[in-house]
Amino acid sequence: MTTAAEVLDIARARGVMIATAESCTGGLIAGRLTDTPGSSDAFERGFVTYSNLAKIEMLGIRPETLEAHGAVSEPIAAEMAAGALARSKAGIAVSVTGVAGPGGTEHKPEGRVCFGIASAFGIHTETVDFGALGRAQVRAATVDHALELLAERLRA
Incomplete structure (x- = not known):
C-alpha cells in the first residue's frame, strides 16, 4: 500500500502539485x-463537493452529465478531476464520488466508488x-485506492 508520504515524495520529485476533488470521502484524501x-x-488544494450543487459551482460539473449519469459515475468523476485541475495550480488531480453507505x-x-485522475x-x-x-x-478503502492511483499516474 502506498502511503501519503510516498505520494508526496513522488510529486516533489516530479515537481508536480496535487489537488483533490472529493465527494464521498468528505476531504479525507x-x-x-x-x-x-x-x-x-x-499539495495545492482540495475541493470537498458533497452536494451536486457544490460539484457544479466549484468544479464546473455539467448539470446534463449529472442528469444523464448521476453523481456516482465515471463521467462525473472525470469532470470532477478535470475541474479540480482547471481550478487550481496543480499538475495532477484525483477525484472520488461514490456510495459509502449505509444504503445504495x-x-x-453501497461500496461503489468512481475515481478520476486528471x-x-x-x-x-x-x-x-x-x-x-x-x-x-x-x-x-477509497482514500487508500486514491493514493495508489496518484502514485501510479505520477510514476508514469
Missing part, C-alpha cells in the same frame, strides 16, 4: 496528504466496488 509534515510543497441501490450499491496526460477513470463494508471502511 486531502486530510491524509496534509497529515504529512511538509506537504504544502506538494441495485444500480449503485493530468497533462489526460483523464483516467475507473470504478471499484468495495462492497458493503460499512461507511468508515468504504471511505478508508
